[in-house]
Amino acid sequence: MTTRLTVPTARPYDVVIGHGVHEQLRGLVGFGMGVMRVAIIHAPTMAAQAARLREPLVSDHLEVHLIEVPDSEQAKTTDVLAFCWKVLGRAGFTRSDVIVGLGGGATTDLAGFVAASWLRGVRFVNVPTTVLGMVDAAVGGKTGINTDEGKNLVGAFHEPVGVLCDLDVLADLPARELRSGMAEVVKCGFIADPSILDLVEAAPAAIADPTSHIVAELITKGISVKARTVAGDLRETGSDGSIGREALNYGHTFGHAVERFEHYRVRHGEAISIGMVFVAEVAHRAGMIDRDLLDRHRSILELVGLPTTYRPGIWEALATTMRLDKKTRGDQLRFVVLESLAQPVILAGPDESLLLDAYRAVAS
Known part of the structure; x- marks a missing residue:
């Protein structure tokens, strides 16, 4: 079974929960809506999954960039944020392009803030791969990074256009x-x-x-x-x-x-x-x-x-x-x-x- 929950904010979006729902990414990216480029921000452990998500997007003649970032909270730093900005800048990302956050809560926090800060806000999709990411970080539009002084002290409210919680990925969860x-x-x-x-x-x-x-x-x-x-x-x-x-x-x-x-x-x-x-x-x-x-x-x-x-x-x-x-x-x-x-x-x-x-x- 697939469950679809709507987050009824001013800009409503759906959270889709079920097996095999990663296949719905193409529709959320918005093929045919002026999108030319997609960046998939992912942790090292998600490299193979990122490559699988990339394939159907490339088949749609989209330019897909895989941005690997450190695992867990080590991703939520100003250095990693600046690295992501550099990739987007060199790729020529515009306001019609899309960010995808693939991974646990730290990865989706970072990806959301990259999307919120690039060109003052571009669309993004969350694809959480942990229970924590699904239940907490990927839903609600809170994005951010850490500083030496504390956790999530820098961030922005920026809602995704959709969230895909594919239960298949949990089988390999430690x-x-x-x-x-x-x-x-x-x-x-x-x-x-x-x-x-x-x-x-x-x-x-x-x-x-x-x-x-x-x-x-x-x-x-x-x-x-x-x-x-x-x-x-x-x-x-x-x-x-x-x-x-x-x-x-x-x-x-x-x-x-x-x-x-x-x-x-x-x-x-x-x-x-x-x-x-x-x-x-x-x-x-x-x-x-x-x-x-x-x-x-x-x-x-x-x-x-x-x-x-x-x-x-x-x-x-x-x-x-x-x-x-x-x-x-x-x-x-x-x-x-x-x-x-x-x-x-x-x-x-x-x-x-x-x-x-x-x-x-x-x-x-």
């Missing part, structure tokens, strides 16, 4: 990468769709099999949450008075600090798993959630095989990094927390001692 992606799926369960949590608890063994129908269902549910959330608040302004898109950052303030401290040697999902336990501890200590919901964070994340504890003795370093988080306002730290299951809110300026106690609980 177990650690599958677990990491499931952190973002579980996050969607805590902030919006508890049926995700029920499904994880009911079939934990199936989650380890990337070809299982359970994994496909979880991915679809996670993308549905992301599509609904970004449609209501694309640019994360919360202008209607609700938490809006910021809800998707559940666990990310602390998680990004962990990633930065570890120089991205931990997977994004592993760090976000720890971050979710941290904010659950914060919410529990602030009297917002009960012990059962706090404990459910640990039990579900451990069922998936994700970490729920972190190293002690580095609170000051993590706190310094968190003060550069995108949700921070002035010198006030702000965290996405739950006041009950599927009821996320912003907790602004919590007492430092409360945060330290939550960290100690995670680091114990």
Whole structure:
């Protein structure tokens, strides 16, 4: 089966989920719409897949450039960004040409920002190849790169014209990468769709099999949450008075600090798993959630095989990094927390001692 979910923003686009959906790339590129050139930005592990995507486009007499970039977060640097710009410039890319991001979340983040910044914005298509990429990075129009000071501090909102989530690629996904992606799926369960949590608890063994129908269902549910959330608040302004898109950052303030401290040697999902336990501890200590919901964070994340504890003795370093988080306002730290299951809110300026106690609980 193929599932098609529409992201109903001002410029709606579809996320197609199923087996063999990479074949739909030709239609999304827009053959016959003045396109002459396509750049496929991909990680080294996706070189063979990039070559396969190239073939039908070349058959349409398009000029296709394969741009190989480093794997994971090493791709999201100003040097790599400048390299991509140089390739586009030398190839003569115009506003009618198209960028394709093929790979995990880091690759699609980079490809989206290349598209957003080249000629002030050209069309792009995301072809995510990991669970994390499908559920989180490829949908929603957030693009960006990292700096020495923090993760995703430079970027732009630039929506793709379509997203192709081909489940066939998951068969070869390393177990650690599958677990990491499931952190973002579980996050969607805590902030919006508890049926995700029920499904994880009911079939934990199936989650380890990337070809299982359970994994496909979880991915679809996670993308549905992301599509609904970004449609209501694309640019994360919360202008209607609700938490809006910021809800998707559940666990990310602390998680990004962990990633930065570890120089991205931990997977994004592993760090976000720890971050979710941290904010659950914060919410529990602030009297917002009960012990059962706090404990459910640990039990579900451990069922998936994700970490729920972190190293002690580095609170000051993590706190310094968190003060550069995108949700921070002035010198006030702000965290996405739950006041009950599927009821996320912003907790602004919590007492430092409360945060330290939550960290100690995670680091114990």
